[in-house]
Amino acid sequence: MVPLGLDPGEERRIVEGLVSKVSRSAGRPPTRGDDWLQALAVHLARTHLDRVAGCEVRPAGVRWVSTMSHRWGSCTIDTGRIRISDTLARAPQHVVEAVVFHELVHLLEPGHTARFRSLERLHPDHELARNWLRGWSAGHAAARGRLAGPPDDADGDAAIDGPDDADGATEWDAAIDGPGASSEGG
Numbered sequence: 001m002v003p004l005g006l007d008p009g010e011e012r013r014i015v016e017g018l019v020s021k022v023s024r025s026a027g028r029p030p031t032r033g034d035d036w037l038q039a040l041a042v043h044l045a046r047t048h049l050d051r052v053a054g055c056e057v058r059p060a061g062v063r064w065v066s067t068m069s070h071r072w073g074s075c076t077i078d079t080g081r082i083r084i085s086d087t088l089a090r091a092p093q094h095v096v097e098a099v100v101f102h103e104l105v106h107l108l109e110p111g112h113t114a115r116f117r118s119l120e121r122l123h124p125d126h127e128l129a130r131n132w133l134r135g136w137s138a139g140h141a142a143a144r145g146r147l148a149g150p151p152d153d154a155d156g157d158a159a160i161d162g163p164d165d166a167d168g169a170t171e172w173d174a175a176i177d178g179p180g181a182s183s184e185g186g
């Protein structure tokens, strides 16, 4: 793929260009677009939440975003819109499901209350996904040469939407479970 006869500098630039192209295309499988995410949310709500809620729990929209680096997902309560970090685009399906489900539960319960936790556990892979996310965060923290700290919320429970990325106040490894609900007014 690299033409012959290039000087080393030019060759390096071409290779770096190819690498960054591949990295970008590796971000999100074409089968997992926003439509897939939206359909997944409806499926999860229908399967696990509608009956206990006594109504149809439907987000106004669900989409991937590439701008969230400190948390896995967010739910803007006022608008009913859910955003999922595309860091998770290639994560196992049960992990994406659990994160989407966590945000769906926020439509019923804004804070990480006891009711929230019990609703969140209606997803059968909740614990499994939480552990996967913890491992992922620890791995990233280690890769960045930092010690992974404990979750920053008081109960030490792992969260999914994590601290608000808007205020830039928190670190990736503290974002497994965020302290707060997610009406960030976006």
Ligand SMILES: [Zn+2]
Residues within 6 Å of the ligand: 102, 106, 112, 159, 160, 161, 162, 178, 180, 181, 182
């Ligand atoms: Zn949350």
